[in-house]
Amino acid sequence: MATGRKAQSLNVWVSVAVMLGLLVAVNLISHKHFKRFDFTKARRHSLSEQSRKVARELKKDTSILVFTKDRGAADKGLLDQYRAESPRIRYEFVDPDRQPLKAKQYGVSSFGTTVVVVSGDTTEKAYRFDEKEITSALLRAAMPGTKKVVFTKGHGEKDPDAYDGSGVNVLKRALEEERYTVSSVSLATEKIPDDCDVLVIAGPKYDFLPQEIAVLRDYLNNGGRLLLLLDPGALPNLVAFCRDAAGIEVGANFVVDPASRLMDAGIPTIDDYEDHEITKDLKNVITVMSFVRSVEPASSPPSGVTVHGLMRTSSRSFLMPGSKPPASGRVRLEGKQTRAVTVACASEVDVTSTDTSAAVERKGRVVVFGDSDFAGDRLIAYGGGNGDLVLNSVGWLADRLVLVSVRSKEQDSQPLVLTGRQGRIVMLVGLAGIPLGIMTLGVGVLLRRRLRT
Template sequence: MEGMRKLWYRTNFALQVLLMAGILGVIAAFAIAHNLRFDLTKTKRYTLSPQSSKVLKELKDPVKAIAFYQEGGSEWKAAKELLEQYRYYSDKFSYELVDPDKRPAVAKEYEIASYGTIVIECKGRTEKIFNLSEEELTNAIVRATRKGKKKVLFVKGHGEHDLEDFQRSGYSMVKRALEDQNYEVKPLVLLREGEVPRGTAVLVLAGPKKDLLPKEIEAIKRYLEDGGKLLALVDPPTVKNVKAFLKEYGLLLQDDIIIDRVSRVLGGDYLIPVVSLYEPHPITKDFRLASFFPLAQSISLQKEPPKGVELVPLAKTAPQSWGEVDRRRLKEKGEASFEEGKDHKGPLIVAAVATKKVGGKRKARIVLFGDSDFATNAHFGISGNGDLFLNAVSWLAEEEELIAIRPRPTNFTPLFLSRSEARWLFWLCVVVLPGGVAAAGAITAIRRWKR
């Protein structure tokens, strides 16, 4: 009888173990088939941005990332963590981590010269990035999956900023940043060409110092009426025919100089307004960085826009700013004071967007900035200046996916305990809980032994 009882207990125990193993197996199989993740961090550190998730969910062709890092290092682990997030959002995305020291043939095949290089492959097209970040990785995927390069042409011949100029006033950093996003960037002499070339994704007018000829203005108008996209960066004082041309689209340049006392408080120049007020728009979506506009003029929007034109303010200065109309006094004496009824009271629009329907589903787009110096080599890397410029180009080129993604901050939230709380926590975790489990196990073992 005693033997039968022991056999029964053992059989019952074995069945319980098998049942538990079966339940765990079913749970594991379900978890593999239906992979779910929950990010409980305050800043959603382990969740990709909406831009990245949208790009991944819309992938039509397989994309593979090959990341070259030293195995076991902190960068290897960080790369694996980020790439795993990308794979979670799309079954068309895969990745491979390669140690170039252990697999030199693979490194040679992809012409890898340093650790930290990530190669993105899609249907024979490759893109390389050298900085591990969500922004870099997502934009590389967009570039690798994009068919061909889009043209961004800069109008030349009227004193505009030079793309090949590496000095402070040049636009060489703009050119490099656009080329890094796989755009084809070239100057355009409109007087010689006569027309904006077909296939131009974005036309840029970057700080003209002299009037454009009527033939050039007409060429730009024809380009826009055909659904073209224009980025105009116009400094005060405005050249007359450019001002008149933009007025036809409801954009009014004020020919003033923006004075901003907030800049002085922040240790800057009152002639460099700080902009941190952004209106809702794809260009400024989730954009929280301040931008700086040296010697900028304000923009106003026509109360009754021309037919078919939609006007949207994009960025505004602080309420304490104003637009100084008396530029001569400011230039000769260095003096400025707000005069009610004469000067323009803040907040002032420093960037605006005009969209016009031109037939069917086509739309002409214009983004106007009352300053061109914010994108020069001297200021492109300051705060959000470069990102704002690139966002504008991406929206004009109808490639919102390439809009900048800012890294999420890593919040440090320490838990402070008093001495008594620390003592209680020690006894609870080190003594009470383990002791309770050990006591329960001992009691159960003794009861079974007595049976």
């Protein structure tokens, strides 16, 4: 009997030792190969695609120092997500009261939470602890310097400095958050700045002069990058430029899409995107356009020009000639030829510069949309895809592919709502069911031991 008990005790201790060894091994492996899994429907505990790209593109070891007196479990969870994307990321929580010298070293003097990102010799700060601010700080640390976006003016374009909702001020601020500087230029009286990375023509009401078209053509042929947001209307010079220089056919029409359910048929909601760097991450999001014209690859693009469609309306769409809907606001659907209509294109142009003073290495690029309102202050936050689409276009044009992605969004609260009956069941299980289960298990173990003896 005693020998049997010793053998049983030995088995128990061996099992415990093996289990402890397994736990230690799993802990060591997970520390070196950290990985998280998110099974929530809305991916609430996952970083946005842009944050993941920024973390994965880090070239130097990067430290995230969180100076705060109130450390929460949720804070650690967010930083663990960044660490899971890049082995270069390390983080540390610092209490500025207990470590005043370290706070002074990094110039932290605020009473709230301050996030300091250190990458090599570069130090950046964020004053709010959330994904958007941390990713922005990582981006500033990993990509020092800025790129320049220039908006044209003088033709009734949307103004990046307008605050009355008629311009593209929200877009301007979003660009500045992603390390772009924004300015304006009048091609009739000024030249395009030498350091311009992307030239934007946002919703002109009046056509460009032939001399201005010549400036655009020369800029493109020297490897320039252009974003054109062209509403339905008579803009023959710009339309001819898109066709002849970029191989993009801009229609003298507007699209009617009866499949649009959110608003009316003249305001398409689009979720059909082509496979392109600009749109490849825009899955399960919609873009809300407003009174859009067709923008399609030309049937015979110029030599050295490659054109890709970006997005299409539904197969129930059809085209109406002109730039204005009928005065009655009603459109007859009978007898219309329906098809999916492409409303945005991207083009790459082989450089044909005559400038022999310096070799031009990059291709010219052009992105054209058949609407400007989707990027304007009133619609840019709609649908989920509007802001990402225009910012991705700028990122592709500026050769900042790390910024071509889906950005972080505010998470909606999803509380668990129980009926009165469900609440009572949960209460009974907690107060009675679990204790009774434990008692029953204990009595069963006790009886089993007595029967053995």
